[in-house]
Amino acid sequence: MEMKKPVIKSIPYEEFKDNETLEALVNELNKERTNVVVGALDDLINWGRSNSLWSLTFATSCCGIEFMSVGAARYDFARFGFEVTRNSPRQADLIMVAGTITHKMAPVLKRLYDQMADPKYVIAVGGCAISGGPFKGSYHVLNGVDKIIPVDVYIPGCPPRPEAILYGMMQLQRKVKVEKFFGGVNRKQSREELPEGPMIITNVPQETMNNKEKEQ
Amino acid sequence: MNITFIQPEKFREQMEYLRRERGMDFLRELVGMDWGEEGIGAVYMLENSETKENVQVATRSTNREAPAIPTVSDIWKIAEMYEREAFDFFGIIFTGHPDLRRLFLRNDWVGYPLRKDYDESEELNPVRMFSENVENDCTHTLAPDGTLQRNPDTLFDNNEYIINIGPQHPATHGVLRFRLSLEGEVIKKTDVHCGYIHRGVEKISERLTYPQILALTDRLDYLSAHQNRHALCMCIENAMDVEVTERTQYIRTIMDELQRIDSHLLFISCAAMDLGALTTFIYGFRDREKILDIFEEVTGGRLIQNYNVIGGVQADITATFAEKVKAFCKYIPKKIKEYNDVFTNNIITRKRMVGVGVLGRDEAISFGCTGGTGRASGWACDVRKRHPYALYDKVDFKEVIYQNGDSFSRYLVRIDEIMESVRIIEQLIDNIPEGDYKVKTKPVIRIPEGSYHATVEGSRGEFGVFIESRGEKSPYRIKFRPMGLPLVACMGTLLNGNKIADLMTIGATLDYVIPDIDR
Numbered sequence: 001m002e003m004k005k006p007v008i009k010s011i012p013y014e015e016f017k018d019n020e021t022l023e024a025l026v027n028e029l030n031k032e033r034t035n036v037v038v039g040a041l042d043d044l045i046n047w048g049r050s051n052s053l054w055s056l057t058f059a060t061s062c063c064g065i066e067f068m069s070v071g072a073a074r075y076d077f078a079r080f081g082f083e084v085t086r087n088s089p090r091q092a093d094l095i096m097v098a099g100t101i102t103h104k105m106a107p108v109l110k111r112l113y114d115q116m117a118d119p120k121y122v123i124a125v126g127g128c129a130i131s132g133g134p135f136k137g138s139y140h141v142l143n144g145v146d147k148i149i150p151v152d153v154y155i156p157g158c159p160p161r162p163e164a165i166l167y168g169m170m171q172l173q174r175k176v177k178v179e180k181f182f183g184g185v186n187r188k189q190s191r192e193e194l195p196e197g198p199m200i201i202t203n204v205p206q207e208t209m210n211n212k213e214k215e216q
Numbered sequence: 217m218n219i220t221f222i223q224p225e226k227f228r229e230q231m232e233y234l235r236r237e238r239g240m241d242f243l244r245e246l247v248g249m250d251w252g253e254e255g256i257g258a259v260y261m262l263e264n265s266e267t268k269e270n271v272q273v274a275t276r277s278t279n280r281e282a283p284a285i286p287t288v289s290d291i292w293k294i295a296e297m298y299e300r301e302a303f304d305f306f307g308i309i310f311t312g313h314p315d316l317r318r319l320f321l322r323n324d325w326v327g328y329p330l331r332k333d334y335d336e337s338e339e340l341n342p343v344r345m346f347s348e349n350v351e352n353d354c355t356h357t358l359a360p361d362g363t364l365q366r367n368p369d370t371l372f373d374n375n376e377y378i379i380n381i382g383p384q385h386p387a388t389h390g391v392l393r394f395r396l397s398l399e400g401e402v403i404k405k406t407d408v409h410c411g412y413i414h415r416g417v418e419k420i421s422e423r424l425t426y427p428q429i430l431a432l433t434d435r436l437d438y439l440s441a442h443q444n445r446h447a448l449c450m451c452i453e454n455a456m457d458v459e460v461t462e463r464t465q466y467i468r469t470i471m472d473e474l475q476r477i478d479s480h481l482l483f484i485s486c487a488a489m490d491l492g493a494l495t496t497f498i499y500g501f502r503d504r505e506k507i508l509d510i511f512e513e514v515t516g517g518r519l520i521q522n523y524n525v526i527g528g529v530q531a532d533i534t535a536t537f538a539e540k541v542k543a544f545c546k547y548i549p550k551k552i553k554e555y556n557d558v559f560t561n562n563i564i565t566r567k568r569m570v571g572v573g574v575l576g577r578d579e580a581i582s583f584g585c586t587g588g589t590g591r592a593s594g595w596a597c598d599v600r601k602r603h604p605y606a607l608y609d610k611v612d613f614k615e616v617i618y619q620n621g622d623s624f625s626r627y628l629v630r631i632d633e634i635m636e637s638v639r640i641i642e643q644l645i646d647n648i649p650e651g652d653y654k655v656k657t658k659p660v661i662r663i664p665e666g667s668y669h670a671t672v673e674g675s676r677g678e679f680g681v682f683i684e685s686r687g688e689k690s691p692y693r694i695k696f697r698p699m700g701l702p703l704v705a706c707m708g709t710l711l712n713g714n715k716i717a718d719l720m721t722i723g724a725t726l727d728y729v730i731p732d733i734d735r
Contacts, residue, residue, distance in 0.1 A: 060391050060413050061731040062438040072501030087386050104322055105412045107345050138416040139329050139336050
């Protein structure tokens with residue numbers, strides 16, 4: 001059985017940019033054929049998951065207000081399946097990094113990401129989250145959240161318009177649709193298989209390490 | 217602006233004199249400054265809340281290793297936070313300060329970033345991915361001879377029950393962090409942590425030219441984007457002796473007021489949402505979109521407009537602007553009635569707001585809580601009346617003042633201010649004179665040597681810009697007065713003794729915006 005193209009109801013397929021990337025992804029997944037039963041179940045589960053993505057309320061600055069606008073009456077992301085936002089990372093499927101991430105915030109963001117249950121997704125909203133934006137040269141700003149956590153969708157803008165945020169969220173839905181839930185994203189990795197994390201923490205001072213050991 | 221320099225030895229005595237004899241009860245700003253060889257110190261801007269008289273004094277120490285200045289935190293309460301900020305940025309040691317910790321940066325930060333000789337290399341301050349060491353959260357006191365004494369864990373006892381709120385928490389309106397010591401449900405002690413969105417705007421600005429800095433002010437308090445930029449443009453225009461046209465003044469004033477309504481609508485929405493009334497949130501955002509539509513048509517931006525420029529505004533108003541604004545002014549009073557029906561007069565709202573988190577008038581002044589919070593406590597602190605700018609001396613409007621100082625008064629001030637803003641707009645919208653929307657300025661903007669200061673009434677308080685210029689294309693030092701820092705500073709006073717659930721009410725009605733505090 002083959003994986004289908006990532007089609008979602010709300011917008012015609014041709015109107016999406018970036019179809020090539022997702023089609024390449026589909027082709028890659030199709031290389032090793034899937035069992036019909038597993039494939040059909042995958043389709044069903046992906047349909048369900050892509051239409052009920054709940055995001056974590058994580059807004060640090062201006063983009064957060066636009067994100068609130070997207071949640072309010074005029075734009076209303078609940079129409080597309082982003083029903084509610086959750087305040088606890090344990091209950092969230094995706095994290096919208098809306099705003100600048102500073103040095104002080106970076107470990108907090110990493111921890112929130114680690115606390116989320118798999119499969120989890122990250123959307124970088126706005127210039128600051130993508131690259132540092134207007135504050136790129138600052139001593140206290142992380143130039144892009146992809147340095148600490150993997151990002152699925154980037155939404156440029158300063159801040160992005162609500163339409164842009166919706167578009168980006170729909171791109172994520174399409175990405176969710178081209179996943180193999182069984183034996184793919186949801187497969188449990190053994191400890192040996194774990195890839196080396198996006199950032200290896202090496203600069204913990206000895207003092208902190210000692211304290212941690214004491215706590216344990 | 218005249219600044220009187222005082223020797224550090226006589227400083228304390230002089231400040232006490234200013235407070236007692238001349239009634240300077242409002243510390244508007246404390247600007248840390250690195251004068252290079254002349255020393256490191258701070259500029260203090262004081263105001264008499266009765267007579268509106270202003271005084272600027274400064275003091276500095278030539279010892280760059282450990283510059284010591286006596287504290288004034290026992291004279292003005294807000295100085296405690298301001299001095300922590302100056303310590304964080306410049307390493308100024310305020311002798312006698314009860315709690316000299318870093319305010320924005322991590323405990324293990326190396327160096328003082330706003331000093332001119334700060335080393336920005338990544339090796340010194342890499343992105344540290346481990347949690348901050350909580351043990352360091354202790355009080356520092358300083359002996360009079362300048363030696364730093366560390367008193368570990370005096371802030372909270374070992375047997376106290378401490379809970380942590382934030383930085384990722386919906387009730388903190390952004391990335392603010394509290395540590396609260398509880399006894400049952402009652403809050404005993406509060407410790408506020410800022411800096412989770414500190415972007416170092418003031419340091420970046422020292423490298424940018426003046427027109428480039430304009431882009432950053434919108435992103436400080438994004439709900440006062442117009443007012444912030446107005447303040448910076450006004451400061452630069454005053455310094456360069458540029459006179460803007462009458463038309464510009466009209467456009468700026470109308471835009472400022474629209475922005476204020478926008479911000480207050482968001483305040484009502486979020487305050488209601490924090491208290492569990494999601495309906496009002498949806499209503500507020502529905503009406504807010506109408507203002508954003510007007511902004512978008514004229515400026516091209518929704519939330520961040522980048523509209524004011526030095527010498528005028530970016531683009532002329534559109535043909536349908538006046539018509540749309542008038543339609544909005546007709547529309548909003550009816551909706552205010554709706555909010556009152558749905559939310560303000562709701563028994564739950566009243567029970568949760570009335571009498572909760574009372575801030576007295578003297579405390580409001582001592583903490584420098586301007587804006588709606590100060591006016592709810594009976595302090596007439598509106599910059600539009602105190603030091604009129606733009607067209608505010610020509611229009612007729614009432615300064616909304618309540619006396620109770622509780623959460624409900626703070627809420628009502630905003631509701632009434634929307635109506636006053638509508639009144640201001642209605643007086644101006646039909647009389648916008650013809651003329652240029654922008655005067656020509658020099659291609660390269662330089663400000664003559666000296667210190668300059670301008671303030672406007674932002675959506676949630678006095679927003680000030682202080683520029684120290686050496687005649688270059690970029691400022692030697694630029695400082696923005698955060699509207700929110702005093703509001704956060706008084707959180708401890710308001711929370712202690714209240715129930716933990718009141719944190720939501722008090723935080724919501726103080727109406728702070730975190731990126732404005734942290735800058």
